[in-house]
Amino acid sequence: MVYDPSAEGGREAVLTLENARLQQPARVLELAGGMGVRSHLNTLGIHVGDTVRVVERAPFKGPVLIEVHGTRVALGRGVARKVKVEHDAVRSGRTA
Amino acid sequence: MRFVLAGQPNSGKSTIFNAVAGYRAATANFPGSSVVYTVSRAMILGRETEVVDLPGVYSLTSTDAAEREALNYLLERDADVIINVIDASRLGRSLELTLQLLELGRPMVVALNMHDEAVRKGIEIDRARLASELGVPVVTTIGRRGRGLRALFREAMRVCLTEDRPQPLRYDNEVERALADVAKAVSENLESSRVPARFLAIKLLEQDPGVGDRLGRRGVPLDGRLERAIDELEKAHGWSSDQVISGSRHALAHGVEDRVATLGRSYVGWREAVDRLLLHPFTGGPLMALILVGFFYAVFGLGKHLEAPLVAAFARLADSLAHLVPPGTLVGTVLNGLVMGISGGVAIVLPYLVPFLVGLALLEDTGYLPRMAYILDNVMHRMGLHGKSVVPLMLGYGCSVPAVMATRILESPRDRRLTTAITVFIPCSARTTVIYALVGAFLGPWWALSVYVLNLIVIGALGALLARRMKGRAPGLILEIPDLRLPALNNLAAKTWLSLREFIVIAWPLLIASSAVLGVLEWAHADRVLNAALSPLTVVLLGLPAATGVTLIFGLLRKELTLVMLVQALGTANIGAVLTAAQLMTFTVFVVFYMPCVATIAVMAREVGWKDTAWISAITVVIAVTLATATRMLFALSGA
Ligand SMILES: Nc1nc2c(ncn2[C@@H]2O[C@H](COP(=O)(O)OP(=O)(O)OP(=O)(O)O)[C@@H](O)[C@H]2O)c(=O)[nH]1
Numbered sequence A: 001m002v003y004d005p006s007a008e009g010g011r012e013a014v015l016t017l018e019n020a021r022l023q024q025p026a027r028v029l030e031l032a033g034g035m036g037v038r039s040h041l042n043t044l045g046i047h048v049g050d051t052v053r054v055v056e057r058a059p060f061k062g063p064v065l066i067e068v069h070g071t072r073v074a075l076g077r078g079v080a081r082k083v084k085v086e087h088d089a090v091r092s093g094r095t096a
Numbered sequence B: 001m002r003f004v005l006a007g008q009p010n011s012g013k014s015t016i017f018n019a020v021a022g023y024r025a026a027t028a029n030f031p032g033s034s035v036v037y038t039v040s041r042a043m044i045l046g047r048e049t050e051v052v053d054l055p056g057v058y059s060l061t062s063t064d065a066a067e068r069e070a071l072n073y074l075l076e077r078d079a080d081v082i083i084n085v086i087d088a089s090r091l092g093r094s095l096e097l098t099l100q101l102l103e104l105g106r107p108m109v110v111a112l113n114m115h116d117e118a119v120r121k122g123i124e125i126d127r128a129r130l131a132s133e134l135g136v137p138v139v140t141t142i143g144r145r146g147r148g149l150r151a152l153f154r155e156a157m158r159v160c161l162t163e164d165r166p167q168p169l170r171y172d173n174e175v176e177r178a179l180a181d182v183a184k185a186v187s188e189n190l191e192s193s194r195v196p197a198r199f200l201a202i203k204l205l206e207q208d209p210g211v212g213d214r215l216g217r218r219g220v221p222l223d224g225r226l227e228r229a230i231d232e233l234e235k236a237h238g239w240s241s242d243q244v245i246s247g248s249r250h251a252l253a254h255g256v257e258d259r260v261a262t263l264g265r266s267y268v269g270w271r272e273a274v275d276r277l278l279l280h281p282f283t284g285g286p287l288m289a290l291i292l293v294g295f296f297y298a299v300f301g302l303g304k305h306l307e308a309p310l311v312a313a314f315a316r317l318a319d320s321l322a323h324l325v326p327p328g329t330l331v332g333t334v335l336n337g338l339v340m341g342i343s344g345g346v347a348i349v350l351p352y353l354v355p356f357l358v359g360l361a362l363l364e365d366t367g368y369l370p371r372m373a374y375i376l377d378n379v380m381h382r383m384g385l386h387g388k389s390v391v392p393l394m395l396g397y398g399c400s401v402p403a404v405m406a407t408r409i410l411e412s413p414r415d416r417r418l419t420t421a422i423t424v425f426i427p428c429s430a431r432t433t434v435i436y437a438l439v440g441a442f443l444g445p446w447w448a449l450s451v452y453v454l455n456l457i458v459i460g461a462l463g464a465l466l467a468r469r470m471k472g473r474a475p476g477l478i479l480e481i482p483d484l485r486l487p488a489l490n491n492l493a494a495k496t497w498l499s500l501r502e503f504i505v506i507a508w509p510l511l512i513a514s515s516a517v518l519g520v521l522e523w524a525h526a527d528r529v530l531n532a533a534l535s536p537l538t539v540v541l542l543g544l545p546a547a548t549g550v551t552l553i554f555g556l557l558r559k560e561l562t563l564v565m566l567v568q569a570l571g572t573a574n575i576g577a578v579l580t581a582a583q584l585m586t587f588t589v590f591v592v593f594y595m596p597c598v599a600t601i602a603v604m605a606r607e608v609g610w611k612d613t614a615w616i617s618a619i620t621v622v623i624a625v626t627l628a629t630a631t632r633m634l635f636a637l638s639g640a
């Protein structure tokens, strides 16, 4: 469950809200983690397929501030790491 | 007739409730400002009705104790009408709850609140279309200004009288098929239920532990039909059934939103600019420190200016009274005690209390508290907690009682216990008046600030220590950050008044009675017995005058009493003339840390149990004695 970036060899690193680009729309691919966190995110209107945007990341591994459906939500780093996303630009870049 | 206000957190339920019931439910700009339900009788359109304000819930699956309270109310009591309050500027997400409320099959009205916010964000909502999509009346409101509330309650009254029961919206076909199967099994096995079988079926398919248990305990045999339905759903979608349902509902809600709402240009103004600074990685932290220190200074400066003339006036009153009734007689002693008591309450407590409460209300209503939670999440992790705990902690500066209640917004019981334990250490507004009036006024603001810093250091250390002992890890911060908002002045005033009234109605009578009691004790020289009994602590260990002994006992009732009784016990409001700097500091440090007041003990016992309450209280005493003794030593060493 724990994601170790070094094991991925860098290039194909899994994108999560922890390392997604700031201010760029990203699509949620997976809500990893237990049912507790997942259903909590669901109740706040965050589902697989939704578009979210990382607004800010607090320093020193602080929480991540995201915007989803016009609402801002703060997610602790541990939670942010569990939300796998992709940038649309990344995807089109791959097909090109 | 019972109208129940239900909706997502921070949508304006309590604001609407207060508009019809008088200001009695606290409102604030952060999710989770109400953690208990509030009931009030109100005359609505000439009829006697009962209005209920529930804590906010994001969905009918609860994640914390406050949500559980709302959920239990909805499922176990009969609402004649559900008034679903929606934040119009977050329509899609709000509708996810609306769809679930419709499934309860009760007459319902939707209040499309925060219309002003929606307009600001360029969102236009076709109200009639929304009403026909949902099958319930929709009324546009601006709760804060009381707009649309008459129409809202008129509609509520109408659906109540006609008993218009809404139809739930339909999910996609596979989900509906599964639902039909399970609902059939449920209704075959359950003679009567307060909530529709379809609703229970949804909860079962969602594998919601709360509602599933509710049914399971009654032992409903579903002949494996539930398991089969779950299996089929999961096979068809490749997802767990809870995700299938919530995903399907999500799509449904956003489908409705797409059809009824059009998005124009949103207005970007000062709020967005300020918010960027407040949350920016570089400026967020420093600004927070600036805001808090500024708050501290503003309250202190204002309080000091208000205090001086009041104290002088009461001193003159006491003097002229001494001429009329000679001190030393019973009447003279008691009267003098009363004047001292009242002057302590009016002249010393109020000047600091009022600005402080206003300042705190400002922090709550602007929406700064959840931002502090964001900024401090990191720090809280050091204590094995997460940022959300900042909200109860900050409320603790107002009063420990609502602060302990506010721990209900935390998801895990462990976090609640831990946060409760450290929350009672936060100096409440009563203790703050002690800090300001003793240390701030006589030693200077820097000294007062140092008491707060010391307090925070102790809390940090204690939190880290306790976290190591209490197993389990904080699940991580998930917190909605509401928009910044300029507080409405009337709301600010009403809120300050609500806290102040509590001081006047409960503390003042107690204060005056205590003053009279102390007067009698003094007259009978019984105070000396108590003081002598406490002197090993006060005199020997802490180096204070013996007269401080009784004040500490009165302080258990309410913390303001220590200050007021001190004035009386020492016989002067000019405490700085009687106590040395070392004594002022030692006394204040002791008062800040020792024993929660009786009201706090009572609420703690209710919320976390007697066992926790006992050990937490014990720790407060140990810390108070240790730190106060250390303060005395430090002063002695430095030769002050
Ligand atoms: N702009 C605007 N603000 C509003 C309106 N109604 C309420 N507010 C503000 O929104 C904030 C939240 O209101 P509350 O009444 O506390 O919300 P609630 O639904 O009771 O929240 P919880 O108890 O946390 O579930 C407060 O700061 C209100 O002043 C409105 O129509 N427009």
Ligand SMILES: [Mg+2]
Pocket (backbone or CB within 6 Å): B013, B014, B015, B025, B026, B027, B033, B034, B054, B055, B056
């Ligand atoms: Mg409320």
